[in-house]
Amino acid sequence: xxxxxxxxxxxxxxxxxxxxxxxxxxxxxxxxxxxxxxxxxxxxxxxxxxxxxxxxxxxxxxxxxxxxxxxxxxxxxxxxxxxxxxxxxxxxxxxxxxxxxxxxxxxxxxxxxxxxxxxxxxxxxxxxxxxxxxxxxxxxxxxxxxxxxxxxxxxxxxxxxxxxxxxxxxxxxxxxxxxxxxxxxxxxxxxxxxxxxxxxxxxxxxxxxxxxxxxxxxxxxxxxxxxxxxxxxxxxxxxxxxxxxxxxxxxxxxxxxxxxxxxxxxxxxxxxxxxxxxxxxxxxxxxxxxxxxxxxxxxxxxxxxxxxxxxxxxxxxxxxxxxxxxxxxxxxxxxxxxxxxxxxxxxxxxxxxxxxxxxxxxx
Amino acid sequence: xxxxxxxxxxxxxxxxxxxxxxxxxxxxxxxxxxxxxxxxxxxxxxxxxxxxxxxxxxxxxxxxxxxxxxxxxxxxxxxxxxxxxxxxxxxxxxxxxxxxxxxxxxxxxxxxxxxxxxxxxxxxxxxxxxxxxxxxxxxxxxxxxxxxxxxxxxxxxxxxxxxxxxxxxxxxxxxxxxxxxxxxxxxxxxxxxxxxxxxxxxxxxxxxxxxxxxxxxxxxxxxxxxxxxxxxxxxxxxxxxxxxxxxxxxxxxxxxxxxxxxxxxxxxxxxxxxxxxxxxxxxxxxxxxxxxxxxxxxxxxxxxxxxxxxxxxxxxxxxxxxxxxxxxxxxxxxxxxxxxxxxxxxxxxxxxxxxxxxxxxxxxxxxxxxxxxxxxxxxxxxxxxxx
Numbered sequence: 001x002x003x004x005x006x007x008x009x010x011x012x013x014x015x016x017x018x019x020x021x022x023x024x025x026x027x028x029x030x031x032x033x034x035x036x037x038x039x040x041x042x043x044x045x046x047x048x049x050x051x052x053x054x055x056x057x058x059x060x061x062x063x064x065x066x067x068x069x070x071x072x073x074x075x076x077x078x079x080x081x082x083x084x085x086x087x088x089x090x091x092x093x094x095x096x097x098x099x100x101x102x103x104x105x106x107x108x109x110x111x112x113x114x115x116x117x118x119x120x121x122x123x124x125x126x127x128x129x130x131x132x133x134x135x136x137x138x139x140x141x142x143x144x145x146x147x148x149x150x151x152x153x154x155x156x157x158x159x160x161x162x163x164x165x166x167x168x169x170x171x172x173x174x175x176x177x178x179x180x181x182x183x184x185x186x187x188x189x190x191x192x193x194x195x196x197x198x199x200x201x202x203x204x205x206x207x208x209x210x211x212x213x214x215x216x217x218x219x220x221x222x223x224x225x226x227x228x229x230x231x232x233x234x235x236x237x238x239x240x241x242x243x244x245x246x247x248x249x250x251x252x253x254x255x256x257x258x259x260x261x262x263x264x265x266x267x268x269x270x271x272x273x274x275x276x277x278x279x280x281x282x283x284x285x286x287x288x289x290x291x292x293x294x295x296x297x298x299x300x301x302x303x304x305x306x307x308x309x310x311x312x313x314x315x316x317x318x319x320x321x322x323x324x325x326x327x328x329x330x331x332x333x334x335x336x337x338x339x340x341x342x343x344x345x346x347x348x349x350x351x352x353x354x355x356x357x358x359x360x361x362x363x
Numbered sequence: 364x365x366x367x368x369x370x371x372x373x374x375x376x377x378x379x380x381x382x383x384x385x386x387x388x389x390x391x392x393x394x395x396x397x398x399x400x401x402x403x404x405x406x407x408x409x410x411x412x413x414x415x416x417x418x419x420x421x422x423x424x425x426x427x428x429x430x431x432x433x434x435x436x437x438x439x440x441x442x443x444x445x446x447x448x449x450x451x452x453x454x455x456x457x458x459x460x461x462x463x464x465x466x467x468x469x470x471x472x473x474x475x476x477x478x479x480x481x482x483x484x485x486x487x488x489x490x491x492x493x494x495x496x497x498x499x500x501x502x503x504x505x506x507x508x509x510x511x512x513x514x515x516x517x518x519x520x521x522x523x524x525x526x527x528x529x530x531x532x533x534x535x536x537x538x539x540x541x542x543x544x545x546x547x548x549x550x551x552x553x554x555x556x557x558x559x560x561x562x563x564x565x566x567x568x569x570x571x572x573x574x575x576x577x578x579x580x581x582x583x584x585x586x587x588x589x590x591x592x593x594x595x596x597x598x599x600x601x602x603x604x605x606x607x608x609x610x611x612x613x614x615x616x617x618x619x620x621x622x623x624x625x626x627x628x629x630x631x632x633x634x635x636x637x638x639x640x641x642x643x644x645x646x647x648x649x650x651x652x653x654x655x656x657x658x659x660x661x662x663x664x665x666x667x668x669x670x671x672x673x674x675x676x677x678x679x680x681x682x683x684x685x686x687x688x689x690x691x692x693x694x695x696x697x698x699x700x701x702x703x704x705x706x707x708x709x710x711x712x713x714x715x716x717x718x719x720x721x722x723x724x725x726x727x728x729x730x731x732x733x734x735x736x737x738x739x740x741x742x743x744x745x746x747x748x749x750x
């Protein structure tokens with residue numbers, strides 16, 4: 001019988017994932033990734049993978065009577081996830097650290113270290129499905145539309161897919177909670193983790209200050225400008241702004257204004273009306289394909305942020321980067337965020353990082 | 364799968380005799396030894412007998428034995444308490460001299476005292492043959508009031524440090540010598556008569572006694588300042604209502620292992636040598652850490668080339684083989700061992716596996732350990748490039 005390595009964060013989802021595999025009779029080994037130094041952030045580890053997470057995962061593993069280990073991946077995580085997160089904000093973009101963690105740290109390390117433990121397959125509590133067939137393995141959206149996490153997995157190396165198992169892909173969160181209660185798992189009623197795990201205070205600017213130093217252009221005041229170039233105010237550092245953001249602009253404007261663009265070279269934050277937020281074209285870079293890349297002229301659907309509907313688009317260019325013509329303009333296309341492409345069957349084709357959004361008419 | 368426990372240096376199962384000795388004090392004889400009534404007297408008698416037993420096992424006087432709640436506490440109390448007593452007596456800042464391979468309970472306490480400005484800290488190098496830099500010791504001793512802490516048996520490698528020799532030098536210089544004998548008692552002869560140390564730490568759970576028990580031997584005339592304050596128990600050196608059952612268990616365990624030491628050590632030594640011979644015959648690229656030193660008989664620390672230490676220990680566990688990587692401290696931590704760094708340099712790339720043997724260990728266990736280790740290391744090396 002094959003041995004399966006299951007990533008356990010100490011939350012309810014991965015607890016149930018492990019329990020389901022044990023119930024199915026598999027030889028299961030639980031692991032928790034130690035991703036950052038807990039002593040630097042005492043008593044704030046409410047979110048997954050904090051020190052309390054490790055303890056909860058250990059308790060769940062003990063209840064399931066499976067071995068549990070901690071993989072110390074702090075060095076890789078700091079380099080590939082935290083440093084990238086900080087650098088992206090430093091150049092005025094809004095990163096998805098979970099994408100990097102999944103693709104560069106989590107599954108890569110699980111696979112490599114799992115092999116050392118004789119594990120052929122890797123499982124996690126993500127709400128996604130993977131379908132294995134002779135033609136290869138396909139990653140699909142999770143069945144629960146409220147929990148689907150495929151948005152965070154587009155960057156995984158394609159070669160890893162055949163090794164993956166997602167026991168929760170066909171379940172809803174409600175069903176998972178019910179399972180956890182039925183199995184009397186101590187994590188059954190644990191709240192959802194919302195924050196970024198390495199930003200336990202909830203304010204990522206604290207982390208930027210710590211890692212960029214007190215003096216950095218991204219944290220220095222700069223001008224708030226309109227599209228026409230007129231200066232309408234001052235902001236406290238462009239790293240605090242994301243396209244579409246409304247908070248922190250100071251107010252005093254006759255109408256509601258939103259961040260349209262962040263310009264790191266001039267430290268300008270461009271603001272404008274809700275109408276100005278809409279763009280009909282998106283350029284995507286750092287591409288990764290989990291299925292055959294789409295052809296120019298083909299129709300796809302693309303999801304431009306977590307918790308938003310995927311929208312129809314046509315591939316208008318594909319080389320180093322991908323340009324998609326959206327069927328209808330979208331508001332707040334944020335550079336740095338992931339753009340994930342799906343086919344009509346909810347299969348993840350691939351994705352990339354949004355380089356920029358723009359309006360076709362303007363070029 | 365036949366699970367094999369070879370991690371006796373981490374902790375040991377309690378012996379039946381020890382449990383039996385403790386039980387009355389966990390039920391009928393529950394009194395507080397400080398109480399004047401008959402319940403108190405019964406408890407006080409138990410405590411006094413335990414103190415006498417523990418003292419006799421070390422060659423000490425009962426009045427020189429202070430019960431604590433563990434080896435870590437004894438180590439901290441010995442070095443911090445002695446340094447504070449010296450400071451209080453003379454007003455000068457004492458020199459705290461520790462070997463480079465001390466347990467964290469000594470090493471980190473020394474660092475903390477240095478940061479607090481309480482001591483000048485000196486670290487003595489140790490060679491892989493177990494030789495302590497005695498010239499550096501002599502030089503440091505010349506600087507005035509000094510406390511020296513050198514462990515009897517190193518917990519990660521089994522290396523024995525020349526405590527008796529160091530005791531003579533410290534005595535001649537008028538300094539104070541503390542030794543952490545946690546891994547030595549029951550494994551090698553430990554006598555405060557033969558080795559004139561001033562302070563000695565011991566614990567119960569490494570010798571088939573209860574966890575959370577320890578003692579500090581403090582030679583008559585060696586004053587130690589308390590770290591805790593309270594009701595004056597243990598002559599105010601370690602206040603707090605005494606754990607009578609724990610003290611009784613610790614003393615019973617000490618008496619037993621000391622009485623059995625000569626025979627058991629020979630048995631363990633033969634098993635350890637067999638284990639090491641089989642591993643070396645089965646695998647290339649394995650070093651016996653501290654192999655050229657005089658070693659206690661129960662620990663075998665192996666430096667294994669070309670494998671990841673974390674993965675190796677996990678794979679051993681999945682095969683039912685309990686070992687550890689150096690010491691059994693904080694889970695998940697991969698910080699390199701200061702002991703291996705001291706002996707072989709900070710960039711030594713080998714993975715460390717420590718097997719430690721005890722009462723239930725037999726030939727079947729060590730043969731299986733050697734076979735499983737050989738098989739797993741060979742497999743992991745075959746996964747080249749997996750990471």
